[in-house]
Each structure stands twice: as C-alpha cells, then as structure tokens.
Amino acid sequence: MHIAIFSESYPPVTNGVAVSVSTLRRELLQQGHRVTVVTARHPQAPAQEEDVIRVPSFTWLFAPDYPLPQPRPLPQLHRFFRENRVDVIHVQIPFLLGVIGLRMGRRYGIPVVAHYHTLYDCYLHYAPVLPQGVLRALLWWHLRRFYRRTQATIVPSHFACRYLQRHGVQSRAVEVIPTGVEFHPLVVDRARARARYGLPPESPILVYVGRLAREKNLNLLLEMLPPVHRQVPDILLWLVGGGNAEEFLRRQVQQRGLLQTVRLQGRVPHEHISEVYSAADLFVFPSVTETQGLVLWEAQAHGLPCVVVNEGGAPESVRDGVDGILVPNNAEAFAQAVIRLLQDESLRQQMGQNALRAPRRTPREMAQQVLEVYRRVSQRTGGPIGG
Numbered sequence: 001m002h003i004a005i006f007s008e009s010y011p012p013v014t015n016g017v018a019v020s021v022s023t024l025r026r027e028l029l030q031q032g033h034r035v036t037v038v039t040a041r042h043p044q045a046p047a048q049e050e051d052v053i054r055v056p057s058f059t060w061l062f063a064p065d066y067p068l069p070q071p072r073p074l075p076q077l078h079r080f081f082r083e084n085r086v087d088v089i090h091v092q093i094p095f096l097l098g099v100i101g102l103r104m105g106r107r108y109g110i111p112v113v114a115h116y117h118t119l120y121d122c123y124l125h126y127a128p129v130l131p132q133g134v135l136r137a138l139l140w141w142h143l144r145r146f147y148r149r150t151q152a153t154i155v156p157s158h159f160a161c162r163y164l165q166r167h168g169v170q171s172r173a174v175e176v177i178p179t180g181v182e183f184h185p186l187v188v189d190r191a192r193a194r195a196r197y198g199l200p201p202e203s204p205i206l207v208y209v210g211r212l213a214r215e216k217n218l219n220l221l222l223e224m225l226p227p228v229h230r231q232v233p234d235i236l237l238w239l240v241g242g243g244n245a246e247e248f249l250r251r252q253v254q255q256r257g258l259l260q261t262v263r264l265q266g267r268v269p270h271e272h273i274s275e276v277y278s279a280a281d282l283f284v285f286p287s288v289t290e291t292q293g294l295v296l297w298e299a300q301a302h303g304l305p306c307v308v309v310n311e312g313g314a315p316e317s318v319r320d321g322v323d324g325i326l327v328p329n330n331a332e333a334f335a336q337a338v339i340r341l342l343q344d345e346s347l348r349q350q351m352g353q354n355a356l357r358a359p360r361r362t363p364r365e366m367a368q369q370v371l372e373v374y375r376r377v378s379q380r381t382g383g384p385i386g387g
Helices: 016-030 075-083 096-108 132-148 158-166 190-196 219-231 246-255 270-279 294-301 331-343 345-356 363-381
Strands: 002-006 034-040 052-055 057-060 063-069 088-091 112-115 152-155 174-176 205-209 236-240 262-266 282-285 306-309 324-327
Touching: 002 016, 002 096, 016 034, 016 294, 016 363, 034 063, 034 096, 052 075, 063 096, 075 096, 088 096, 088 363, 096 112, 096 132, 112 363, 152 158, 152 363, 158 174, 190 270, 205 270, 205 294, 219 236, 219 246, 219 331, 236 270, 246 262, 270 294, 282 294, 282 331, 294 306, 294 345, 306 331, 324 331, 331 345
Parallel strands: 002 034, 002 088, 034 052, 088 112, 112 152, 152 174, 205 236, 205 282, 236 262, 282 306, 306 324
Antiparallel strands: 057 063
16 A cells, blocks of 8 residues: 655654654555655754655744644645555644645545544643633634544544543544554663663662653652652652753752752663663653553563553553552652552562563554554545555
C-alpha cells in the first residue's frame, strides 16, 4: 500500500506523537509498504528526506518548539496526489494538517483514517486567546465534526476511546491500537551509571523521564517528597527531560527547600536512556493527561517498578500490585506507595522482575493492526489496495 501520513509532530520534534508516527512509518516500510509523511518545516530537519513533504511553517508564540504549518494553499500537495496513487490518508492530529488531509481525501477520493493521541482539552493553556470555557466548547465542536468525517479512528487506549465517547465524538469505526515499543535495554552497570551523572552511589533514587510541562502534574512529585524524606532521609528525586516548565520547577524546588533532594537533569539523548533507568530504583509518573504513557513500558523494560497516578490512559500499562502501584491523584497516597516500595526490598525486587516480563505491544503487532484498518476502509470505500 501507499499511505500518506499527515502530522505536525514528526522528528526532529520530540513528543509522544512523533515517536508513534516514526515507529509506525518505520515498521510499515520494513513490511514493504510505501509511506509519505506530510509535516511542517523544521529548522533542524535534514536537508534531504525520502518521501517526506515539509510544508511552510510558522512558530507559535506559546509553543515555540513546535512549528505549525501555515494555513494557506499548498500546490505541492495537489501535485503529489495527482502524480501518485495513494491508498489511504492517515491524519495524526485533528487540526491544521489534519484538516488538510481530510480535504485531500475528499478531493481525490481517498479514505481517511484519523488518530486520537492527545487529550487536547488539557492543553488549552497553550492557546490563551479566548476564555477557557469558550475554547473548550469550540474544541469539542471541532473534534466531533472532524472525527465524524473520517472512515475510522484509531486510539491508543480504552480510556481514550471512552473519553471521546463521553464527549459525544463519533466515528464510523473506533479501533484501540496501542503504540508498539521495541526496546532492547542495554546492560548498564548501576554504579557506573550513577557515577556518569554524579548521583550518590547508595541513595534510593526515584526517576521521572518525560517532558517538564504543566499538564504533566509534576508538582505532585514535589508535594509528596517531604513525607518520603522523613521516612527515607537520603531519597533523591531525579527529573530527566526538558520543557517549558523547567524554570518554574527549578524555582519551586528552591522555594520548597528541596535543593538537596531534587535533581533536574535536563534532556538526555535517547541512546543514553538505559543509563538513566539503570541508575534508578523506582519510576514515578504523576501525569493524568496521558492517552497511553509509552515511557512506562520503557521503565518496565529496565526492571523498574512504577508508581503511577490512576487517571488517564497510563494505568493501562501497569498491573496494579504486580509490576507497579496505582494511586489516587494526591500527594499522601503517592508518598505512601513510594515509601512502601523503598522500605520493602523484597517486594520491590519482585515487582521489578514482573516488570521485565510485562506484556508490551511490539511495533510489528501495532503495524499489522493498523494495516487491517487501512484495508477495511479501502474495501468499504472502494479505494484501491496496494501490495
């Protein structure tokens, strides 16, 4: 098949959607399909990219790390669709490029599959152009209209499916397909990993890996730390990642008197991420706005038990009491779970072993399910099916 993927988020952008898109594309290519990605121009993108169409973009004041496509006619896309046979259009984000993808599908008679990756109503603070209530109403009006016009919608979790249904979003078919993760952890010596990052050799370390952003609920980790510190005096919370909340968190750490207890590492290249997990004892994840939470599978692949807030889609990646603990969204409950695992070494080690054996969807399995969706919508709409 020839699939055209429309997505504002694509490397060198770094977020969960970009990971999902690049993973899917790589697997489809390995299985012999052709994939063309339509995305926004990025100053750090390679000069030459095979089957990648980058359209003119602009920088959004409130999210400068994510160039957005300019809302103007794109003759290069019309030329591409006139000159190439495309079996399916797969739109990843239901806004600028997503709308363009829908229009191209209708113009050229190509079925459109849409993805729902993100709880967009939890990100409205990035667009403070109207009152939040007005923005929320407009958002859900648009999402209901957008997904109703597609031939199928893919969501990464059962939570995401229920979330759309709760807000009246309907599609002709909704498929739950988690993003697959193919992760082969490097064997890294714990002492060497700690020494590389200047971490204390014996202290218990809680690690969070991900974006540092308001919607990640990271204040909860700072709030739960004092009661943990009273029980485990040499505890260290290690925040690994970057984002627009980094400076805010640095100020919070100082104001709360946590300079000796919290380390903000900044971004770590993904090729070194095994060192990060190998240096830690527990993975802590407070976010309530995930539709899946891919980073949890990474942590489990390194044998780390996870303490996770029991909201959003992230809990579907954790077996409560088996390879992690799910807790309510409050500091006291989170602290008690952390203390329990730090003080019970046998339980922590058993959960770590269970985490290594936790079931995880592979990219190949994900791609096979997505291809089945492509084939079904092509057959229903009478579109051509390639090899």
